[in-house]
Amino acid sequence: MELTSMTQRRAVAAAIGAVSFFIALLTGEPSGLLVTIAVISICVGWKTGLVAIAVGSLLSAEVLPVYGTENGTVRLVAFVAAAFGLWLAVSTFRRISFLDEAYHQAGLGAADIPGLGWSAGPDGRRRFPNAATLDYVGVSAKEMREIMDADDFSWWLRFVHPDDVEASMAQWRHSLETGEPMIGEQRLRRFDGTYRWFRDTGVASRDERGRIVGWYGHTEDIDDRRKAEAALRQSERELRLLVDTVPTMIWLMTPAGLPYYFNKRFVDWAGIDSAKVEPRGTRQFASHVELFHPDDRAAVKAVFQKSFARGEPLQHKGRLCRKDGDYRWIDSRFEPLRDEDGTILRWYGVNFDIDDEVRAQESLRLADERLARALRAASLSELSVSIAHELNQPLQAVVSNAGAFQRWLNADPPNFEHASRVAQKIIRNADAAAQVVSRIRALFSKTEGEPLAIDLNAVIREVCDLLGDRLASSSVKLELHLDSRLPAVAADRIQMEQVVLNLVRNAIEAMQEVATNVRRLRIVSRSQNDETVEVEVRDCGRGLSNPELIFDAFYTTKPDGMGMGLAICRSIVEAHCGRLWAENVDTGGASITFSLPITATNSVEESNAATVGVALRG
Numbered sequence: 295m296e297l298t299s300m301t302q303r304r305a306v307a308a309a310i311g312a313v314s315f316f317i318a319l320l321t322g323e324p325s326g327l328l329v330t331i332a333v334i335s336i337c338v339g340w341k342t343g344l345v346a347i348a349v350g351s352l353l354s355a356e357v358l359p360v361y362g363t364e365n366g367t368v369r370l371v372a373f374v375a376a377a378f379g380l381w382l383a384v385s386t387f388r389r390i391s392f393l394d395e396a397y398h399q400a401g402l403g404a405a406d407i408p409g410l411g412w413s414a415g416p417d418g419r420r421r422f423p424n425a426a427t428l429d430y431v432g433v434s435a436k437e438m439r440e441i442m443d444a445d446d447f448s449w450w451l452r453f454v455h456p457d458d459v460e461a462s463m464a465q466w467r468h469s470l471e472t473g474e475p476m477i478g479e480q481r482l483r484r485f486d487g488t489y490r491w492f493r494d495t496g497v498a499s500r501d502e503r504g505r506i507v508g509w510y511g512h513t514e515d516i517d518d519r520r521k522a523e524a525a526l527r528q529s530e531r532e533l534r535l536l537v538d539t540v541p542t543m544i545w546l547m548t549p550a551g552l553p554y555y556f557n558k559r560f561v562d563w564a565g566i567d568s569a570k571v572e573p574r575g576t577r578q579f580a581s582h583v584e585l586f587h588p589d590d591r592a593a594v595k596a597v598f599q600k601s602f603a604r605g606e607p608l609q610h611k612g613r614l615c616r617k618d619g620d621y622r623w624i625d626s627r628f629e630p631l632r633d634e635d636g637t638i639l640r641w642y643g644v645n646f647d648i649d650d651e652v653r654a655q656e657s658l659r660l661a662d663e664r665l666a667r668a669l670r671a672a673s674l675s676e677l678s679v680s681i682a683h684e685l686n687q688p689l690q691a692v693v694s695n696a697g698a699f700q701r702w703l704n705a706d707p708p709n710f711e712h713a714s715r716v717a718q719k720i721i722r723n724a725d726a727a728a729q730v731v732s733r734i735r736a737l738f739s740k741t742e743g744e745p746l747a748i749d750l751n752a753v754i755r756e757v758c759d760l761l762g763d764r765l766a767s768s769s770v771k772l773e774l775h776l777d778s779r780l781p782a783v784a785a786d787r788i789q790m791e792q793v794v795l796n797l798v799r800n801a802i803e804a805m806q807e808v809a810t811n812v813r814r815l816r817i818v819s820r821s822q823n824d825e826t827v828e829v830e831v832r833d834c835g836r837g838l839s840n841p842e843l844i845f846d847a848f849y850t851t852k853p854d855g856m857g858m859g860l861a862i863c864r865s866i867v868e869a870h871c872g873r874l875w876a877e878n879v880d881t882g883g884a885s886i887t888f889s890l891p892i893t894a895t896n897s898v899e900e901s902n903a904a905t906v907g908v909a910l911r912g
Contacts, residue, residue: 432485
């Protein structure tokens with residue numbers, strides 16, 4: 295009979311021991327207990343055998359009556375000595391048998407297996423680790439034998455990681471039942487208490503009739519490889535998490551341009567059913583193109599195929615269908631990944647949702663168009679007002695002087711001298727109106743004249759002479775403080791007259807609400823150290839409520855004013871590279887000053903065309 299497990303052996307030992315004990319009890323012969331002790335020592339172990347000797351001696355002394363009579367003590371000593379002799383012989387035989395069987399008779403090379411090796415009987419009951427295995431787990435051959443004797447699966451319970459015991463034992467049982475090779479991985483405890491991963495490979499040895507006569511195995515240390523694989527898997531998980539987390543849609547394609555991977559954001563955005571996604575590399579390009587807007591599909595397909603054919607990176611904008619059916623503008627970019635030989639391995643692509651940006655740009659474009667139309671309309675309106683303003687001044691002067699001319703002729707006697715002077719003024723006023731019209735024509739025909747060096751003092755005197763009647767009728771006292779050495783400046787004479795005329799007329803009108811005895815108009819011309827000349831027009835009126843706003847177009851404090859005079863003056867002065875400013879005077883009234891550069895001929899030439907245009911618009 296073949297006993298295939300420790301449980302069976304212990305059951306048989308218990309049965310034989312019990313029968314021997316009852317025979318000894320019935321016959322009164324204690325020698326039968328020696329059989330029980332021998333069976334226990336052989337089948338269970340030497341420690342249990344010592345316990346059996348002690349129990350048998352007590353039973354012989356206390357239970358069996360024969361030792362209480364003649365020569366009882368001598369027979370008891372003989373019994374104990376025989377029991378120890380029998381135990382010693384069994385223990386010695388078991389140790390020698392184990393070592394021979396494990397490292398000599400196991401024979402087919404268990405001790406010579408490189409690395410960690412082991413062998414087992416045909417029933418799998420015994421495992422004989424080689425010296426390398428014993429060194430790894432840190433036990434001697436004797437201790438290993440005791441471990442083997444303790445239980446059929448004491449190896450697993452003692453050295454295999456608790457989390458791997460069940461799976462490893464199941465694999466071993468399966469191999470024993472089927473005879474198939476056993477290949478499993480588990481963690482084994484080292485002598486220092488640490489666990490390392492091992493690949494356990496065991497194959498059955500068969501005789502000529504195919505019967506299994508033993509098992510031989512090799513245990514390979516794969517701990518470093520498992521840790522490297524675990525690190526690689528962790529790196530892959532982190533990379534996948536990164537790819538799925540980045541706020542953009544990522545997709546991969548085969549070298550032929552067939553999509554085979556979409557990150558989670560892309561899947562969620564487009565509503566791609568991952569359960570229905572084709573295997574990698576089998577998704578058709580046409581199915582991907584169908585995600586685009588019908589109006590964009592032809593263009594998308596053309597540019598994609600062209601890029602794939604040439605192996606060139608691509609950036610393309612198109613409308614892509616979102617999972618809710620809404621088409622949104624997408625900026626698609628993809629580039630090829632090549633190996634050392636330049637062969638394309640795969641394509642990497644990203645999609646950026648730029649729909650909000652595109653719509654914002656479209657809204658901005660429409661707003662710009664509306665603003666441009668509004669500006670054109672406003673410019674046309676300003677141009678019309680400016681033309682009316684420029685023509686109104688000389689025409690009013692013509693009407694006024696014509697009236698004076700008629701009065702001088704109708705006087706009794708007629709004053710031809712004054713009439714002649716007034717007629718000259720009418721001619722100059724008419725010429726000024728003609729100049730305005732000519733400049734408007736020059737503006738549109740781009741045939742503006744060249745600026746000339748002019749004497750600002752002469753311009754001031756001419757304007758004051760032109761407005762002599764107005765000064766007299768308004769009871770304004772004129773004070774001229776003109777620098778006799780004022781250098782000439784390069785400017786348009788007509789425009790400078792226009793500036794001075796506007797400033798003087800505004801000054802006269804500003805003093806209409808003050809007493810006539812304080813109405814003084816002071817005009818000063820002077821040179822400055824910064825190579826400029828200044829002309830200041832100062833009145834004694836009530837001053838300016840807001841000096842910063844008076845140069846804005848359509849800003850006026852007069853009921854019948856258009857708010858264009860000072861705006862035009864500033865445009866003219868700035869077009870001549872000059873500056874115009876206003877300020878209130880501490881003693882009362884306001885001062886408006888403009889400056890012009892002395893050497894501004896070239897600048898005036900370049901900006902002359904703009905001068906007229908700005909002036910007319912301003």
